[in-house]
């Protein structure tokens with residue numbers, strides 16, 4: 293299905309595009325994207341800012357296979373930075389761009405229900421199971437709450453924290469939240485915005501952008517080490533929504549969401565089944 297007035301688009305923003313010099317143009321692009329889609333829902337991370345604050349507090353961040361190991365102190369940092377400063381900054385930037393955004397985290401109406409992730413083996417981190425600590429796996433979303441907001445003309449802006457049945461707050465990689473939300477909503481498209489702007493053959497060479505990747509090609513790029521770090525969960529987590537019927541997953545740079553929706557493959561990388 294093409295992006296149009298009856299479509300739902302999920303946009304995931306990486307922490308690096310929420311920096312003060314980028315957030316204004318990013319919000320203006322989302323305002324344009326909103327006119328292309330019926331409903332727009334935003335999920336954001338904040339990896340670089342969480343790592344920077346951890347270091348200022350004397351905690352060394354531990355990131356394995358592009359995913360953060362989250363002890364109690366790391367969770368405090370993620371809560372302060374992602375659900376606090378960055379969520380407020382993004383909602384305010386969207387307001388300035390003429391979009392009524394409503395900031396939420398997973399405990400708001402328990403919009404992101406989760407349970408603690410058992411230790412597991414992950415790509416890019418060797419053969420042994422990794423205990424990620426206070427990290428969640430998504431159980432489900434309050435899609436009715438999101439629908440109430442979007443129908444009333446608001447853009448929900450979700451910080452990537454989940455909430456367990458007993459009220460435990462859990463950190464969840466924002467790409468995982470966005471991918472699973474796109475699948476749960478039957479979204480027309482998922483667009484992940486990252487400073488790197490797309491998948492590259494050589495991660496340091498912008499000219500090596502791969503315009504289009506199938507799931508099989510993406511699996512091969514992870515297996516052979518072309519894709520590393522935070523790009524691994526971004527791609528791996530996109531496979532399930534693509535198989536569940538989300539039409540396309542785009543990985544684009546700041547300001548490129550509306551362009552990707554209007555002309556898939558012209559900017560960034562489009563991942564297709």
Ligand SMILES: Nc1ncnc2c1ncn2[C@@H]1O[C@H](COP(=O)(O)OP(=O)(O)OP(=O)(O)O)[C@@H](O)[C@H]1O
Pocket residue numbers: 305306307308336337338339340358466467485486487488490491492493494495518519520521522523524526
């Ligand atoms: N082949 C590749 N092409 C592009 N980027 C790659 C590749 N391999 C590894 N990367 C890395 O993946 C990173 C993107 O993931 P990262 O987790 O850092 O950001 P994000 O997911 O956008 O933000 P956040 O984690 O804050 O939500 C890029 O900055 C780049 O360093």
Ligand SMILES: [Mg+2]
Pocket residue numbers: 306337339358467522523
């Ligand atoms: Mg990431």
